[in-house]
Amino acid sequence: MDQEDLNKIMDAHGGHLIKMAYFYLRDREMAKDIVQDVFLSFYTSSNYEERGTLRAYLTKMTVNRCKDHLRSWSFRNLLFSHDWVETIHKQQDPLILNEERAELAITILKLPMKYREIIIFYYYEEYKIKEIAAFLELSENTVKARMVKARKLLREKLKSEDWEVLSID
Structure with a gap:
Protein backbone atom coordinates (compact mmCIF):
# COMPACT_ATOMS: atom_id res chain seq x y z
CA MET A 1 0.00 0.00 0.00
CA PHE A 80 -11.50 16.83 33.59
CA SER A 81 -11.13 20.59 33.82
CA HIS A 82 -14.10 21.45 31.63
CA ASP A 83 -17.63 20.23 31.18
CA TRP A 84 -17.73 18.05 28.06
CA VAL A 85 -21.40 18.83 27.48
CA GLU A 86 -20.49 22.48 26.84
CA THR A 87 -17.76 21.32 24.47
CA ILE A 88 -20.34 19.49 22.34
CA HIS A 89 -22.31 22.69 21.83
CA LYS A 90 -19.22 24.79 21.04
CA GLN A 91 -17.91 22.36 18.42
CA GLN A 92 -21.11 22.26 16.35
CA ASP A 93 -20.79 18.56 15.63
CA PRO A 94 -22.55 17.56 12.38
CA LEU A 95 -24.58 15.01 14.36
CA ILE A 96 -25.90 17.74 16.61
CA LEU A 97 -27.58 20.27 14.36
CA ASN A 98 -30.71 21.09 16.32
CA GLU A 99 -31.78 21.19 19.92
CA GLU A 100 -33.70 17.91 19.91
CA ARG A 101 -30.83 15.96 18.37
CA ALA A 102 -28.44 17.65 20.78
CA GLU A 103 -30.53 16.55 23.74
CA LEU A 104 -30.64 12.98 22.47
CA ALA A 105 -26.90 12.88 21.69
CA ILE A 106 -25.98 14.28 25.10
CA THR A 107 -28.26 11.77 26.80
CA ILE A 108 -26.74 8.89 24.81
CA LEU A 109 -23.25 10.02 25.82
CA LYS A 110 -24.31 9.88 29.47
CA LEU A 111 -25.32 6.21 29.22
CA PRO A 112 -22.96 3.57 30.60
CA MET A 113 -20.64 2.24 27.88
CA LYS A 114 -22.32 -1.15 27.51
CA TYR A 115 -25.64 0.54 26.64
CA ARG A 116 -24.18 3.48 24.72
CA GLU A 117 -22.31 1.26 22.26
CA ILE A 118 -25.43 -0.79 21.51
CA ILE A 119 -27.44 2.37 20.73
CA ILE A 120 -24.64 3.79 18.59
CA PHE A 121 -24.15 0.63 16.56
CA TYR A 122 -27.89 0.06 16.11
CA TYR A 123 -29.15 3.58 15.37
CA TYR A 124 -26.12 5.47 14.07
CA GLU A 125 -24.26 2.67 12.31
CA GLU A 126 -27.46 0.79 11.41
CA TYR A 127 -26.05 -2.62 12.28
CA LYS A 128 -28.47 -5.45 12.89
CA ILE A 129 -28.63 -7.16 16.29
CA LYS A 130 -26.79 -10.19 14.90
CA GLU A 131 -23.98 -8.00 13.53
CA ILE A 132 -23.66 -6.11 16.82
CA ALA A 133 -23.47 -9.38 18.72
CA ALA A 134 -20.68 -10.65 16.45
CA PHE A 135 -18.84 -7.33 16.52
CA LEU A 136 -18.91 -7.03 20.32
CA GLU A 137 -18.52 -10.78 20.87
CA LEU A 138 -21.79 -11.03 22.84
CA SER A 139 -24.81 -13.26 22.45
CA GLU A 140 -27.78 -11.89 20.51
CA ASN A 141 -29.91 -12.15 23.65
CA THR A 142 -27.41 -10.03 25.59
CA VAL A 143 -27.50 -7.37 22.85
CA LYS A 144 -31.31 -7.41 22.86
CA ALA A 145 -31.46 -7.14 26.65
CA ARG A 146 -29.00 -4.23 26.61
CA MET A 147 -31.04 -2.53 23.88
CA VAL A 148 -34.19 -2.76 25.99
CA LYS A 149 -32.35 -1.40 29.03
CA ALA A 150 -30.71 1.38 26.99
CA ARG A 151 -34.07 2.50 25.57
CA LYS A 152 -35.57 2.46 29.06
CA LEU A 153 -32.71 4.57 30.42
CA LEU A 154 -33.04 7.03 27.55
CA ARG A 155 -36.80 7.33 28.05
CA GLU A 156 -36.30 8.02 31.75
CA LYS A 157 -33.61 10.61 31.11
CA LEU A 158 -35.45 12.36 28.29
CA LYS A 159 -38.78 12.39 30.18
CA SER A 160 -40.75 12.72 26.97
CA GLU A 161 -43.14 10.51 25.08
CA ASP A 162 -42.30 12.22 21.78
CA TRP A 163 -39.38 9.89 21.15
CA GLU A 164 -41.03 7.09 19.17
CA VAL A 165 -37.64 5.58 18.31
CA LEU A 166 -37.36 4.56 21.97
CA SER A 167 -40.57 2.58 22.03
CA ILE A 168 -39.96 -1.02 22.93
CA ASP A 169 -40.62 -3.32 20.00
Whole structure:
Protein backbone atom coordinates (compact mmCIF):
# COMPACT_ATOMS: atom_id res chain seq x y z
CA MET A 1 0.00 0.00 0.00
CA ASP A 2 1.34 3.43 -0.89
CA GLN A 3 0.66 6.88 0.56
CA GLU A 4 -1.96 7.67 -2.09
CA ASP A 5 -3.96 4.53 -1.19
CA LEU A 6 -3.79 5.46 2.48
CA ASN A 7 -5.01 9.00 1.73
CA LYS A 8 -8.01 7.59 -0.15
CA ILE A 9 -8.83 5.26 2.76
CA MET A 10 -8.47 8.12 5.25
CA ASP A 11 -10.75 10.36 3.17
CA ALA A 12 -13.35 7.61 2.83
CA HIS A 13 -13.41 6.45 6.46
CA GLY A 14 -11.82 9.14 8.62
CA GLY A 15 -14.98 11.07 9.49
CA HIS A 16 -16.87 7.93 10.40
CA LEU A 17 -14.05 6.67 12.62
CA ILE A 18 -13.71 10.00 14.43
CA LYS A 19 -17.45 9.96 15.20
CA MET A 20 -17.20 6.42 16.51
CA ALA A 21 -14.19 7.26 18.68
CA TYR A 22 -15.95 10.39 19.95
CA PHE A 23 -18.97 8.38 21.07
CA TYR A 24 -16.66 6.22 23.17
CA LEU A 25 -14.27 8.86 24.47
CA ARG A 26 -16.40 12.02 24.61
CA ASP A 27 -13.29 13.99 23.66
CA ARG A 28 -12.84 15.20 20.09
CA GLU A 29 -9.07 15.67 20.25
CA MET A 30 -8.49 12.24 21.79
CA ALA A 31 -10.81 10.74 19.15
CA LYS A 32 -8.66 12.30 16.42
CA ASP A 33 -5.51 10.96 18.07
CA ILE A 34 -6.97 7.44 18.29
CA VAL A 35 -8.05 7.48 14.63
CA GLN A 36 -4.64 8.78 13.55
CA ASP A 37 -3.07 5.92 15.50
CA VAL A 38 -5.43 3.43 13.84
CA PHE A 39 -4.48 4.65 10.36
CA LEU A 40 -0.78 4.61 11.22
CA SER A 41 -1.05 1.06 12.53
CA PHE A 42 -3.07 -0.01 9.48
CA TYR A 43 -0.47 1.51 7.15
CA THR A 44 2.63 0.10 8.86
CA SER A 45 1.47 -3.40 9.70
CA SER A 46 -1.75 -4.15 7.95
CA ASN A 47 -3.12 -7.57 8.85
CA TYR A 48 -6.24 -6.83 6.86
CA GLU A 49 -7.45 -9.65 4.69
CA GLU A 50 -10.29 -9.18 2.21
CA ARG A 51 -12.72 -11.24 4.33
CA GLY A 52 -14.97 -8.33 5.26
CA THR A 53 -15.38 -4.67 4.57
CA LEU A 54 -12.51 -2.34 5.24
CA ARG A 55 -14.88 0.01 7.08
CA ALA A 56 -15.83 -2.73 9.56
CA TYR A 57 -12.18 -3.67 10.05
CA LEU A 58 -11.14 -0.07 10.74
CA THR A 59 -14.17 0.45 13.00
CA LYS A 60 -13.23 -2.61 15.05
CA MET A 61 -9.65 -1.34 15.36
CA THR A 62 -10.94 2.07 16.48
CA VAL A 63 -13.36 0.63 19.03
CA ASN A 64 -10.63 -1.59 20.47
CA ARG A 65 -8.21 1.36 20.72
CA CYS A 66 -10.90 3.45 22.43
CA LYS A 67 -11.59 0.70 24.95
CA ASP A 68 -7.86 0.29 25.59
CA HIS A 69 -7.59 4.02 26.20
CA LEU A 70 -10.57 4.00 28.57
CA ARG A 71 -8.92 1.19 30.56
CA SER A 72 -5.54 2.91 30.63
CA TRP A 73 -4.01 4.25 33.80
CA SER A 74 -3.51 7.73 32.32
CA PHE A 75 -7.18 8.05 31.41
CA ARG A 76 -8.40 6.87 34.81
CA ASN A 77 -6.26 9.47 36.55
CA LEU A 78 -7.19 12.31 34.23
CA LEU A 79 -9.06 15.14 35.92
CA PHE A 80 -11.50 16.83 33.59
CA SER A 81 -11.13 20.59 33.82
CA HIS A 82 -14.10 21.45 31.63
CA ASP A 83 -17.63 20.23 31.18
CA TRP A 84 -17.73 18.05 28.06
CA VAL A 85 -21.40 18.83 27.48
CA GLU A 86 -20.49 22.48 26.84
CA THR A 87 -17.76 21.32 24.47
CA ILE A 88 -20.34 19.49 22.34
CA HIS A 89 -22.31 22.69 21.83
CA LYS A 90 -19.22 24.79 21.04
CA GLN A 91 -17.91 22.36 18.42
CA GLN A 92 -21.11 22.26 16.35
CA ASP A 93 -20.79 18.56 15.63
CA PRO A 94 -22.55 17.56 12.38
CA LEU A 95 -24.58 15.01 14.36
CA ILE A 96 -25.90 17.74 16.61
CA LEU A 97 -27.58 20.27 14.36
CA ASN A 98 -30.71 21.09 16.32
CA GLU A 99 -31.78 21.19 19.92
CA GLU A 100 -33.70 17.91 19.91
CA ARG A 101 -30.83 15.96 18.37
CA ALA A 102 -28.44 17.65 20.78
CA GLU A 103 -30.53 16.55 23.74
CA LEU A 104 -30.64 12.98 22.47
CA ALA A 105 -26.90 12.88 21.69
CA ILE A 106 -25.98 14.28 25.10
CA THR A 107 -28.26 11.77 26.80
CA ILE A 108 -26.74 8.89 24.81
CA LEU A 109 -23.25 10.02 25.82
CA LYS A 110 -24.31 9.88 29.47
CA LEU A 111 -25.32 6.21 29.22
CA PRO A 112 -22.96 3.57 30.60
CA MET A 113 -20.64 2.24 27.88
CA LYS A 114 -22.32 -1.15 27.51
CA TYR A 115 -25.64 0.54 26.64
CA ARG A 116 -24.18 3.48 24.72
CA GLU A 117 -22.31 1.26 22.26
CA ILE A 118 -25.43 -0.79 21.51
CA ILE A 119 -27.44 2.37 20.73
CA ILE A 120 -24.64 3.79 18.59
CA PHE A 121 -24.15 0.63 16.56
CA TYR A 122 -27.89 0.06 16.11
CA TYR A 123 -29.15 3.58 15.37
CA TYR A 124 -26.12 5.47 14.07
CA GLU A 125 -24.26 2.67 12.31
CA GLU A 126 -27.46 0.79 11.41
CA TYR A 127 -26.05 -2.62 12.28
CA LYS A 128 -28.47 -5.45 12.89
CA ILE A 129 -28.63 -7.16 16.29
CA LYS A 130 -26.79 -10.19 14.90
CA GLU A 131 -23.98 -8.00 13.53
CA ILE A 132 -23.66 -6.11 16.82
CA ALA A 133 -23.47 -9.38 18.72
CA ALA A 134 -20.68 -10.65 16.45
CA PHE A 135 -18.84 -7.33 16.52
CA LEU A 136 -18.91 -7.03 20.32
CA GLU A 137 -18.52 -10.78 20.87
CA LEU A 138 -21.79 -11.03 22.84
CA SER A 139 -24.81 -13.26 22.45
CA GLU A 140 -27.78 -11.89 20.51
CA ASN A 141 -29.91 -12.15 23.65
CA THR A 142 -27.41 -10.03 25.59
CA VAL A 143 -27.50 -7.37 22.85
CA LYS A 144 -31.31 -7.41 22.86
CA ALA A 145 -31.46 -7.14 26.65
CA ARG A 146 -29.00 -4.23 26.61
CA MET A 147 -31.04 -2.53 23.88
CA VAL A 148 -34.19 -2.76 25.99
CA LYS A 149 -32.35 -1.40 29.03
CA ALA A 150 -30.71 1.38 26.99
CA ARG A 151 -34.07 2.50 25.57
CA LYS A 152 -35.57 2.46 29.06
CA LEU A 153 -32.71 4.57 30.42
CA LEU A 154 -33.04 7.03 27.55
CA ARG A 155 -36.80 7.33 28.05
CA GLU A 156 -36.30 8.02 31.75
CA LYS A 157 -33.61 10.61 31.11
CA LEU A 158 -35.45 12.36 28.29
CA LYS A 159 -38.78 12.39 30.18
CA SER A 160 -40.75 12.72 26.97
CA GLU A 161 -43.14 10.51 25.08
CA ASP A 162 -42.30 12.22 21.78
CA TRP A 163 -39.38 9.89 21.15
CA GLU A 164 -41.03 7.09 19.17
CA VAL A 165 -37.64 5.58 18.31
CA LEU A 166 -37.36 4.56 21.97
CA SER A 167 -40.57 2.58 22.03
CA ILE A 168 -39.96 -1.02 22.93
CA ASP A 169 -40.62 -3.32 20.00
